[in-house]
Amino acid sequence: MDPCPFVRLTVSGLALKVPVPAKPAHSAVHPISTPCFCKIKLKHSPLQTAPVPTTDDAHPNHPDSSLPAAAVFHLSRSDIARLAAGSIFPGAGCRLHLSIYSGRRGTTCGLSSGRLLGRVSVPLDLAGAESRSCLFLNGWIDVGKPGAAQLHLTVKADPDPRFVFQFDGEPECSPQVFQIQGSIRQPVFTCKFSFRSTSDRNHLSRSIPAETSCSMNWLSSFGNERERPGKERKGWSLTVHDLSGSPVAAASMVTPFVASPGSDRVSRSNPGSWLILRPGDGTWKPWGRLEAWRERGPSDGLGLRFELIPESAGTGIVLAESTLSSKSGGKFLIDLVGAVTSNGNNGRGTPATAASPACSPRGSGDYGYSLWPFCLYRGFVMSARVEGEGRCSRPSVEVSVQHVGCTEDAAAFVALAAAVDLSMDACQLFSRRLRKELYPGHDLVN
Template sequence: MDPCSFVRIIVGNLAVRFPRSPSSSSSSSSSSGPSVSDVSSGNCYCKIKFKSFPRQIVSVPVLLRTESESESRCCSGNVSTVAACFSLSKSQIETSLKKAKWSVLSVEVYSRRSASCGFVAASGEKLIGRFQVTLDLKVAESKTCLAHNGWVDLGTKSKNNKKSGSDPELHVSVRVEPDPRFVFQFDGEPECSPQVFQVQGNAKQAVFTCKFGFRNSGDRNLSLSLSSVTSGKEQFSKERKGWSITIHDLSGSPVAMASMVTPFVPSPGSNRVSRSSPGAWLILRPDGYTWKPWVRLQAWREPGVSDVLGYRFELYKDGIAVAVSASSSISTKLGGSFIIDGSTSTTTTASWSSSEGSFDLSSWSSIRSSRTDSGSGSDFRFSLSQAQQNLGFVMSTRVQGVEKQSKPKVEVGVKHVTCTEDAAAHVALAAAVDLSMDACRLFSQKLRNELRQPSRVDIV
């Protein structure tokens, strides 16, 4: 089956330009809006809105221009950045096409005046101007469209009567591009060893099977030395350890694995896994007769909050773990989205997928030639390093709260899937994220039977 159609809206290169220098603006700042002296890069910001998506707020640099200057002078900040991204599925695209106003992107520019002591007054927010552009989402399903790139006036005067350069201006780039994704759906909870389907619209096709179990000392297939990635922590009487889930293709061959390499144990005197001593998973890929680490995922319970999980994420490149910065967290009660997404603003090259070879998963081999739910809960988003930021969208998975049945849905960018193992590795990562919700449950709470360690198995 073919990948699902997605469209990605990218807003970037934001800057605000004022017509007067600070020394000449004081006499006329009271009538038409804030003067340059009232605004700095820290107090000028944009609210970016599209349809029903949560608005994104970003600070923007301020540029100054005097009558004697032919070019603007940048006071601070970097205008070559991605400010906001919105991803739309096929159904969201079709909904947006029903009414013209549902395809309109809005960028509102605000300033905030600060009091002399540095505090912001309650009524200090002031709208400088608004920029709107209608996006051709239908065309963007098949080719990249540059909806706008350049300066736009933010003033309210008639274009025929105003003097050129007399109003504030906004610089903005808006690009809409196809962002096809493979979508996978677990047919049950990962600990129940479900099938995994590829989904395309209303059609679905089985592509993987999962096998949940407890890794033991006699497991010869896991030839990777786990001692190099475990923390060597003291063994506690209460611990959750040795979980693993192996992803098989339809021929029965293992193509990815998520293995718990550091036990999830409560910190001394508490019932929770702490940030200072997290549990950890390795996501492994087959490499001949051994397993090769691809990703390390650590998880813990955030301090002071009973239902919030934190994660730390590392990507292995040539056997070396590369840290990836993270923000936000996932609610264990409400669930949320786990997202790996990089900016598309750089020109550096990097490869997220480490494998080579043909992609023989059903009829998908043709691609070799070539956003998530918004419900309650938290989105957990990773920011990739500078060398990896051209990757764009990599993957996302939606997990439910621990008291709800969770059948993770996984989206993977097409350009990050070149073979069966690529797809399977992302599915294994999604399973590890979901299982971490249970692994980080308070130790005063009982796990379901499928997750409880058999008493006679020697678990390492």
């Protein structure tokens, strides 16, 4: 099945040029002497903020193109249709709004800090952006009155096609996973949730054919499986199978989720963790590690950190760290905005040095646009949307086409999404009881 069309709208190259007054007023603070920031708003999308470097006519500095993007918006076909609603021209009728402030970001005494310097807006015509790159602005634009100040920015849209997957139920209920394209739903994977006991380190190994299995003793090098006193949740495991029944990815809880002393929560200083596994050479090989904990403070969120595990070293490469609302859930996103590239070929391009391994015992091979090794992950990689505590969660997963070269690539991201969703349960306060599927032996009681 073909991927779904998406558009990546990027705002970068920010710089504020403020004219130097002939006779500066001693009682006023010139904007260039204070930090500046801007708020970037696109209709129907969350507000984003970014710092704005300042310059003046006497000391002009060209915007640093090597800096990460100031804001990125990910737009599906339905998002573009909503933006264009009310316009007689398809894809037209929407604008990007930027408000520029001097001062520091944040609030003081409950009030927003920063003094408004001016606003600018950029018209967007997203018709055709699903198939070709569009540059809407790359240069200076007046902020407020002409001659008062100028803002430099680059606004562009690039095609960013993605494979979209949807769990047909909660991961602990061993659901099917469907690939979605518009109104078409096609089953592609099945999931099996189970428990791995301390004495059964070869549980996952048995899901690989016996003649190619080997020991799973490496699990102990990534997590601590020893019995711990007090409250803990441990041994959860989810295996992803293709439609032929072959295992193609897995998520295994290797560090138990343990309540910190004197509390009912998993702390950041002692997080639980998962290994995301891929089949290779007849056994499971670690591909990534997800750590999760419960954040303190008014947000009371789920903290997450994901890192890739190189085959040649035990030290991981951190790709993403974020916090999701424990109440309403949210989207876990891996988006390396500092390495955005545009190759003009619908998102499938790969540097000539990139090659993905045929890494499964029944590997589907290299299709020519999977990114490997780890340093070649760039731009949007994946996202997983999950619900908050106490809600029925059927995670949805988006994976960039340029990061999928075989079935196992997609399955690894599906397993990661399942681990994110299950971490929401594992990090619930220990004073609360989880649903029965998350306790060993529940099926023997019923």
